[in-house]
Amino acid sequence: MNLLLFGATGRVGSHILKQALADGHRVTVLVRSPDKLSPPAGDQLRVIAGNVLKPADVQRAMKDADTVISTLSTDGSTVLSEGIPHIIRAMEQEGVTRIITVGTAGILQSRTSPELxxxxxxxSKRKLTRAAEEHHKAYLLLEKSGLDWTIxxxxxxxxxxxIGSYRVEADFLPEGGAEISVPDTADxxxxLAGSRDYIRSRVGIAY
Structure with a gap:
């Protein structure tokens, strides 16, 4: 599999990168600071120095990709909502259909108010909603696309x-779920990169 990974230097993305390389997949990463990468040596990894906010960089990274994984975070910025349109456009132009992104439980359906x-x-117990609003924008963009997305x-x-053991549920957070580790989220x-499960769906994950 030729995997394109956005957010490879982040908490979740760095775990995914190590797993994909260990399994022998070819991985392309688009990163602003290649020096922050610490992958195993080998020719399976293609590193492109660039920015997801620059369409030409995203288009260059998308060449030969089979599947896209994005673990872009909000980081107090609008990188996520501004970058996702470039990713969608590049995927459409290159004929890539499968994308898995990491969002937040805030954009799952509420059990107490299912219309929200x-x-x-x-x-939600969080007082600040800016990060969830960013993920919501990304969700709406993916929902409008014709891509096979999973969030x-x-x-x-x-x-x-x-741990390797956790609960998942389409569109809702598993009942009573309070946390999930970074490595298990990455796992x-x-x-999903090699699966057709949860196509065009959000998936809640928790212990």
Missing amino acids: LRYQSSE VCPTYLPDGDR FTYS
């Missing part, structure tokens, strides 16, 4: 360990 998303309802939506995300996200 969790961050819009009393179900993995973790709740509280401590570093933790990879599930990466597993």
